[in-house]
Amino acid sequence: MSVAAKTGAGLVQITVPDLPGGAAEAVLERWHVGPGDQVTPEDVVAEVTVGRIRIEIEAGHSGLVEHLLAQAKGAVIAPGAPIAVIAARGEPDARREMSPLRAAAAPCPDLAEPPRPFRSPAAGAAPPPEPDETARVSMRDALRGALVAEMRADDSVLVLGENAAEQGGAYKVLQGLADMFGPRRVVDTPRLLQGVAGLAIGAAFAGLRPVVELRSFSLALQMIEQIVHSAAKTHYVTAGALHCPVVFRGPTGLAARSGAQHSQDVAALFARIPGLSVVQPSDAGDAGGLLRAAIRAPGPVIFLEHELLYGSDAPAPAQDAPLPRIGAARLLREGKDVTIAAIGLGVRHALDAAHALEADGISAEVIDLRSLRPLDSASVIQSVRKTGRCVTVEEGNPVGSIGDHLAGILMREAFDWLDAPVISCTNADVPMPYAANLEQLAQVGVTDVIAAARAVAYR
C-alpha cells in the first residue's frame, strides 16, 4: 500500500494509506529507510500495525528520503497523515532546502509545522489540550496509566505477556512500561499459554498480583482450563486458603476481517464461571478505573478490551476520582420509554440508537453493564420499572448470552413491570465469516438495536 501526496518544490509526502476495517489509527513499528536513502516507488519504507495486522508502506515515488516525520517506534498515526518526505529524483536543491534545520524557512509551511497527527504513547502524554476543551484520554493511554499507577503503588503487581517489554504488547498498551519498571516487572513470555496461565496463577497463590496480557482473548481458550479450574475455583474449594488475585486482560470482540478464530466475543463464556469476575469497559474514561479496580480485586478478573476501542478517547477522569466498583453498572443516558443494557462496543451502538430513536419520539435509557460477573441486574430492574421495556446489546453469540440471562432475570423479578418481551441483540449464531458483506451481516449493529427498541415499544 502506498500513498504519495504531491507537495511543492519537487517534494512528496509519504502518507498513511486507508487502514483495514476503516481503523482510525495505526502504530509505527519500524523504518526501513532513513534520511538520504534512495527509494523507488515499490520500496517498503515503513511498517505499521493495526491490531495484529502488519502493513507495509511503500514509497510510491522515486527519490531521496528527505526526513522522517514520525520517528518513534510506537508512534500512533492516522490514515492520510504524512510520515516522511522525499525529494523527487534529480532535485537536490529542494532536498537541501527542506532539511529539518531549515524547515522554518521552507516554502511549504504545511510540512514545516509540527506533525500534528502523531503522538508518542511512549512519552505517556496525551495531545496537549485545546483551549476550552477538557483533557481527553485514549483507551490505550488510560489502560497504560492504570498499570503504571498500580505498579507504582504495589511491588507485587507485575505484567506478563508476549512482547510485553520488547514491543509494548498488544495495541501498544504496555509501551514504555519496560523502561519504567524493568524486565523484572514487565516480563516477556513465550506463547506457551497453558504454562504461562498456570504460572501466573501459581504466582498469585504465592502472593503476587500478576496481570497477564493476551495478544487476543481467542488465545485464552488455550488457557481456559487453568483459568476455570485453578484461578476461579481453588479459592472456593480450599475454603479460602488460597487466593488468586490475577488479571487476564487483552483485546476481544470484533476484529475487522480477522476470521472466526480471532474475531469473537468471549464475555459470556467466562461470565458463566463462578469464582471469576468479568469486566469490559466501553469507553476510555471508564477503562483506567476499572483496570485499577481489577488489579486490586482479591480474586481473578477477566478484563476484556474491545479491539476497536483502543484508539477511542473520552474526557479524562479526575485524578482523584474514586475507582469504580466491579459489579456496578453505569447509567449513561436517561430515558423513559425503553432500557437499553449493553456491553463493550454494544454500548456505542446503544448510544447511537438512543440518539436516532429520539428523533422518532422514543426516549431510551442506556445502561453500560461493564461488569458481566457480578452482573448488576438490580440496576437494570430499577430502570425497567420506569421504562417497562428492555433491549440488550452484546457481540457474543445468542445461545447462553448475557442478554438472555438478563431477560430471564427480568421475567422472574420484573414481570409485572414489563410491557413487552425483552429482546437480546447479539451477533448471528455463526462463527465470524471473513467476507466483508457476511461479516457485516453476522455482527450486531446500531440498526439492530433501533429495530429492537421500536419492536418492544410497538412503534
Next chain:
Amino acid sequence: MPSDTAADAPVTTEELTGFLRDMLLIRRFEEKAGQLYGMGLIGGFCHLYIGQEAVVTGLSAAARPLDRSITSYRSHGHLLACGVPPAAIMAELTGRASGLSGGKGGSMHMAAPERGFFGGHAIVGAQVPIGAGLAFADRYAGEDRVSFVYYGDGAAQQGQIAETYALAQMWNLPMVFVIENNRTASPGSPKQVELTALAAAHGIASEVVDGMDVLAVRQAGRRAAQRCRAGRGPALLEMRTHRYRGHSLADPAGQHSRDDTRRIRAERDPVEHVRRRLRDRGTGEDTLKRIDDAVREEIAEAARLARDAPEPRDDSLFDHLAMVQE
C-alpha cells in the same frame, strides 16, 4: 549430579524413627480412608498413596521449613507430611464442616499454604505450571525458597509439562520437578518414554531415584534443592515407586498385578525398609510396636471425629465466592 557431604550425611536413629512414624501415619491414614470409603462415609474420588510414602517423606526431610510444595489429586500423604492434623484431612474426606476445606473440597482439594503446601489439584498436570508460579514468585521476591512440584508418570508426557520445563529453564526457576513414577499411567497412555529425557531436551538436569528408599529420596532431594539454591536452575527427580492400590477407590484401573504387588511389598516396602534399618541398629520390637500403636490410635481418633462431625452449614454454600471488593 555430583554428590556432596551434606547430601550423603549419615542418618541418625532418631531421624529413622521419625521417618518410620511419618510413613506409618500416611500408611494407616490411607488404610483407614479405604475402610471409610468402603463403608460409604467417603464419596467420589479418593486416591490413595499407599506404597509411595517414602517419596513425600524423604523430600519433606530434604526441604527447609519455608520451602513450598504442590501436587495432584493424590494429596493426603503430602498434607500429612507438611503437618496438617489427620483429623482435618479425614473430616474433609467425609465432607464435614471441620474438614480442612470446610467440606467443600473433598479428597482432591485441600491446601495449607501456611505450611508451604499449595494443594491438591484435581486436573492431571495442572499443578505443574502452577508450581512454577510459586517458584517464579520466590525468584521475583528474592526469597531463598525451593518449590517441590509433584506429578505422575501419566502427566509427565503432557504438553503443559513440556511448557513448564521451557519456562522453568528460561527463567531459572528454583523448583524441583518430582515425577512419582508408579508406572501405572492410566490405560491408553502412550508407551512410556524415558521421562527424564523429556526434561533433558529442555536442558533440565535430572536424576532417577529409588523412590522406595526414603534415604535415597532425601539425599537426591537435597542435591536437587542445593542446585536450586545455588541459582543453577530447576532440577528433576524421577522417583521409581510402586502404588499398591488402584488409581482411585472408585477406579481400580492401572493396578499392578496382585503377584507383582505382593512381591514388591515383601522385598521393597518403604516402611519395612526403615523398620529393618532400625532393627539393625538395635531398636527393639516393643519400640517399633509402640510407634505403630500410637499412629493407629491417632488415626482411629481422626476417623471417629470425621464420622461424628456435623456437615457444613447450608449457609456456607456461598462462602468464599465473593471475590470482588465491596
